[in-house]
Amino acid sequence: MILSGKEIERRLGKNIFIDPFDPRKLNPNSYNLSLANELLVYDEPKLDMKKKNTAHRIVIPDDGLWLEPQRLYLGRTAEYTRTEGLVPMLEGRSSVGRLGLFIHVTAGFGD
CATH class of the missing domain: 2.70.40.10 (Deoxyuridine triphosphatase (dUTPase))
Known part of the structure; x- marks a missing residue:
C-alpha cells in the first residue's frame, strides 16, 4: 500500500x-x-571488491559541482x-x- x-x-x-x-x-x-551537501568519492576509478577501496569526502559548493566521468559518487x-x-x-x-x-x-x- x-x-x-x-x-x-x-x-x-x-x-x-x-x-x-x-x-x-x-x-x-x-x-x-x-541531497546533502557532501559526497564520498572513491580515489581510484576501478574498484576491487577483494581489497579496501579508499575514498575521500568532498563538499558540494553552493554554485554546484561538475561530475567527472568514470567516477563513483556516493551521496546521502x-x-x-x-x-x-x-x-x-x-x-x-x-x-x-x-x-x-x-x-x-x-x-x-x-x-
Whole structure:
C-alpha cells in the first residue's frame, strides 16, 4: 500500500520520522528527499571488491559541482528518515533520471 501525502503527514512522529520535515516537499503520495551537501568519492576509478577501496569526502559548493566521468559518487540525503512497521521505497525523480543520474543502483527498499 502506498500512503497518501496526507497519511504520511498524519503519521509523522508516530511511525514515520523525517528530520527535518518540510511540508513543501510533501506530494500527493510521496515526500521529496534532498541531497546533502557532501559526497564520498572513491580515489581510484576501478574498484576491487577483494581489497579496501579508499575514498575521500568532498563538499558540494553552493554554485554546484561538475561530475567527472568514470567516477563513483556516493551521496546521502539531507534528511534523517525512519519508519516503524512500514517499508519505505526510494525512487529517483524522472527529471534527474533524464540527466543520466541514478539515485540507487541496488535495493530501493529501506529496512
